Amino acid sequence: FDKTDTTVGDKTYVISGSDGDSTSLGVRIFDESTVQWVHPVVLGTKPRACKGHSAVLLNKDRILIIKKGASPDDCTWFLELDTQYVRDQKTMCGGNTEVVAWSKGMRGNVEKPVVISGPSGVGKGTLIAKLMKEYPSLFGFSVSHTTRAPRGMEKDGVHYHFTEKSVMEKEIKDGKFLEHASVHGNLYGTSVEAVEVVADEGKRCILDIDVQGARSVRRSPLKAIFIFIRPPSMEDLEKRLWARGTETEEQISKRLENAKAELEQGETSGLFDHSLKNDNLEECYQRLKEHLGLDRSVGAASRPVSGGIDLPVDHSVSKLDNKIIIDCGTPELEKASKNLILDVSCLNGGAPGRTRGLDLYAIDSFSDGLKEGR
Numbered sequence: 001f002d003k004t005d006t007t008v009g010d011k012t013y014v015i016s017g018s019d020g021d022s023t024s025l026g027v028r029i030f031d032e033s034t035v036q037w038v039h040p041v042v043l044g045t046k047p048r049a050c051k052g053h054s055a056v057l058l059n060k061d062r063i064l065i066i067k068k069g070a071s072p073d074d075c076t077w078f079l080e081l082d083t084q085y086v087r088d089q090k091t092m093c094g095g096n097t098e099v100v101a102w103s104k105g106m107r108g109n110v111e112k113p114v115v116i117s118g119p120s121g122v123g124k125g126t127l128i129a130k131l132m133k134e135y136p137s138l139f140g141f142s143v144s145h146t147t148r149a150p151r152g153m154e155k156d157g158v159h160y161h162f163t164e165k166s167v168m169e170k171e172i173k174d175g176k177f178l179e180h181a182s183v184h185g186n187l188y189g190t191s192v193e194a195v196e197v198v199a200d201e202g203k204r205c206i207l208d209i210d211v212q213g214a215r216s217v218r219r220s221p222l223k224a225i226f227i228f229i230r231p232p233s234m235e236d237l238e239k240r241l242w243a244r245g246t247e248t249e250e251q252i253s254k255r256l257e258n259a260k261a262e263l264e265q266g267e268t269s270g271l272f273d274h275s276l277k278n279d280n281l282e283e284c285y286q287r288l289k290e291h292l293g294l295d296r297s298v299g300a301a302s303r304p305v306s307g308g309i310d311l312p313v314d315h316s317v318s319k320l321d322n323k324i325i326i327d328c329g330t331p332e333l334e335k336a337s338k339n340l341i342l343d344v345s346c347l348n349g350g351a352p353g354r355t356r357g358l359d360l361y362a363i364d365s366f367s368d369g370l371k372e373g374r
């Protein structure tokens with residue numbers, strides 16, 4: 001029977017593979033203070049049920065789940081109990097509802113995503129296109145959802161996911177978005193999936209979002225670099241919008257009106273790590289590359305290690321500081337037992353997407369030293 005109990009304060013989190021729907025792991029909470037069972041709101045993608053699992057409490061705010069006999073890309077998960085994301089979601093639910101959130105554990109890290117903001121027409125799209133063209137294997141674009149109509153050359157799923165307002169609002173409610181904002185009268189948003197698909201390819205994600213979106217991402221579990229692009233002057237900005245020729249006069253006025261507020265916030269809020277003036281395009285592009293560490297020799301941006309973990313079907317676990325020791329069974333005589341150590345000291349990201357930075361080592365119990373595994 002696949003079930004674990006993890007107690008934090010008055011609450012015991014019971015995770016089991018045979019609760020309610022049997023296709024995914026279920027969560028129930030027993031509250032000692034009220035002597036009652038609670039069914040929490042469960043956010044994020046739930047892990048599929050499995051032959052068995054181990055649960056290890058980390059930092060008193062999340063439970064690491066190690067599944068038995070699961071495929072390498074599906075064996076480590078985190079149930080977040082009291083992380084910033086969960087606390088924010090609890091507040092949104094009115095504060096009295098129990099909320100927990102699933103996040104999938106991934107090995108290795110990818111470089112921090114890059115958030116690029118700035119007023120409409122400043123040249124964000126142009127700069128991003130240059131970057132993606134020069135470094136197609138290093139960068140991937142976060143494809144946002146929007147309720148605005150596609151422009152002539154824009155393709156659904158490439159430039160944006162063009163969406164109905166009601167559909168998008170429902171998905172926002174379901175917790176599928178990292179951030180969303182109303183910009184120039186339309187709804188825009190970055191789905192959790194949009195960022196994860198890029199990271200899963202081992203690429204650094206670029207987000208082209210407005211200042212409100214940047215502020216939301218700052219508060220989210222996604223650790224990113226924030227870059228603001230500003231025009232040489234409002235006159236230049238207006239000229240560029242007219243030259244692009246994709247908006248009506250009315251839409252251009254709205255964009256210029258919003259630009260004033262965005263420029264003010266971009267310059268003064270302390271939200272951005274860097275602010276770049278896009279006067280001469282080539283010069284601005286070179287400075288952008290410097291901030292991303294691409295001015296050094298080609299390939300300076302290290303390629304990330306990511307992917308799953310190959311764990312044995314059966315094991316038991318114990319915890320020592322930031323290391324989870326996975327005991328893979330009694331060694332046969334004269335054979336070293338191949339125990340594994342899962343290092344959780346460098347975790348980042350988190351619900352409702354992926355928790356990255358898990359590291360795995362093999363230890364040979366017959367030798368003294370640690371030996372690096374696969």
Ligand SMILES: Nc1nc2c(ncn2[C@@H]2O[C@H](COP(=O)(O)OP(=O)(O)O)[C@@H](O)[C@H]2O)c(=O)[nH]1
Nearest residue numbers: 120121144180181183188189190208209210213
């Ligand atoms: N918050 C947020 N803003 C977005 C998103 N996608 C695009 N934007 C912003 O929405 C604004 C309008 O974008 P767009 O319609 O492509 O027009 P353009 O900026 O004039 O090219 C820009 O400031 C974008 O940075 C998103 O997913 N979230």
Ligand SMILES: Nc1ncnc2c1ncn2[C@@H]1O[C@H](COP(=O)(O)OP(=O)(O)O)[C@@H](O)[C@H]1O
Nearest residue numbers: 120121122123124125126240244278279280281
């Ligand atoms: N440094 C620059 N100097 C002059 N024109 C520029 C510069 N950068 C971009 N542009 C032009 O300005 C227009 C708006 O650029 P775009 O990349 O679409 O802006 P954004 O994505 O910020 O709305 C485009 O026609 C583009 O070719």
